Amino acid sequence: MIGLMNARRDAYGLRSLDIERLRTKGGTKWQTPGLPFAAWVADMDFDVAPEIADALRHLVDRSEFGYPDWGGIFALSPAARLFPSRQAERYGWEPRIDRLHDLADVIQGVRATIFHLSQPGDGVVLHLPAYHPFLHTIEEMDRELVPVSWTGDAFDYDDLEQRLAASGGARVWILCHPHNPLGRVFERDELERIADIATRHDLVVISDEIHADLTLPGHAHIPFESLDPTVSARTVTVTSASKAFNLAGLRWAVLHAGHEPMHRALERLPGHYLGAPNIMAVTATVTAWTHGDDWLSAVIDVIDENRRVLPELLTEHLDGARCHPLEATYLAWVDCRSLGLGDDPAHTFRARGVEVNPGNQFSPHGHGAGHVRLNIATSPAILAATVMAMAG
Ligand SMILES: Cc1ncc(COP(=O)(O)O)c(C=O)c1O
Known part of the structure; x- marks a missing residue:
């Protein structure tokens, strides 16, 4: 009976991953030579929802790789056309179908927006620590970083206002919502404060909501655009x-x-300037949003369990390391400063066989020193083995 209950509880095999199989995967996560544990880049160790695998298999079996019929009145992919109802169901926000654009990836959208709405030298506001490709974007595009610093408990918006007043101002704010790497969900009052600052300083907000569906129990995602029409x-x-x-x-x-x-600005671009969506990605997305929610709930269940046991694992094996409670995402921001491993504890963990992201990657201003970002989207057993390996 208990066996049957466990099997039901683990219907997708998320709790019984085979680490040897993971180690044979060809993607970047598990391919660092000589490292037996991979807890860094934001890929999950779980197989995709079986419905998605079936849909992709169906395309392969039928050799459906020709030009798809995605014309339609707004010339949008079926995934983009599904986006408004998906957002309305989950978050009560109704995006305008006539304002949607297909992209190859999220960072492309961030960069295209910065390119069109600002000039080299202009300020870009960003919470620090920050997902490192945002920092690279600002640097590579010759924009100026205007930081909103994390104090350990909260972001310092008073300091931001002073910086905005003192500098030549800024044009754009990249909002990572929910936040990677802190795993925070911005609540309504904080979003309203961000909207108020953006309005007074005439900033365009780029809201990256890629982690929204990974908001964990006890928290709720509020799309930034849903605050009000002026926002x-x-x-x-x-x-x-x-x-x-x-x-x-x-x-x-x-x-x-x-x-x-x-x-x-996007409409004026020559056709295909930003490429066109591929059939595998669109099919997978449509299947995810129509048939994937059981699987997603099971994934959230495992991440929820892992975020709850992580502080105990750290106390048991890396006493003194602390983890900010995760509210969303599967990326835990772990403070290792009291372990005596210096500014780059990831270096020591790598020597012990575990790849994690060094905290310094996420901030040029020192917020990341002594921290690491640990990916907990794996089975509870592999997470425990990973933390044990980090302890050496
Ligand atoms: C906040 C955030 N935005 C964007 C991305 C990357 O998205 P894409 O691969 O679509 O550019 C990630 C990946 O981890 C992320 O965490």
Whole structure:
């Protein structure tokens, strides 16, 4: 009876992963030579929902790789056309179908928006620590980082206001919502404060909501554009099914331009300038959003269990390491400063056979020193083995 209950509880095999099989995977996560544990890049160790695997298999079996019929009145992929009802069902927000654009990935949307709405030298506001490709974006595009610093308990918006007043101002705010790497969900009052600052300083907000579907029990995701129409009018939302459904290699994302000038800028681009969606990614996304929610609930269950046991595992094996409670995502921000491993504890963990992301990657301002980002989207047993290996 107990065996049957456990089998039901683990209907997708998420709790019984085979680490030897993971080690043979060809993707970047498990391919660092000589490292037996991979807890870094934001891929999950779970197989995709069986419905998605079946849908992709169906395409392969029928050799469905010709040009798809995705014309339609707005010339949008079926995944983009599904996005408004998906958002309405889950979050009560109704994106405008006439403001949607297909993309290859979320960072493309962030970069395209910065390119169109700002000039080299302009400021870009960003919470620190930050997902490192945002930092690379600002640097590679010759924009100026205007940081909102994490104090350990909260972001310092008073300091941001002073920076905005002292500098030449900024044009854009990249909002990572929910936040990677802190795993925080922005609640309504904080979102309203962000919207208020953006309005007073005339900033366009790029809201990256790729982790929204990975909001954990006890918390609720509020799409930034849903705050009110005036907020929507200064916002560009970018997202994808790729994080929640573990599809990062397939490459598809969607951009909603509440901000009309950005919509017009994208419309004026020559056709195919930003490429066109691929059939595997679109099929996987449509299947995820129509048939994937059972699987997603099972995944959230495992992540929820892992986020709850992680502090105990750290106390048991890496006493003194602390983890900010995760509210969303499967990326835990672990403070290792009291372990005596210096500014880059990831270096020591790597020597012990575990790949994690070094905290320094996420901030040029020192917020990441002594921290690591640990990916907990794996089975509870592999998570426990990983933390034990980190302890050496
Ligand atoms: C906040 C955030 N945005 C964007 C991405 C990457 O998205 P894409 O591969 O679609 O550019 C990630 C990946 O981990 C992420 O965490």
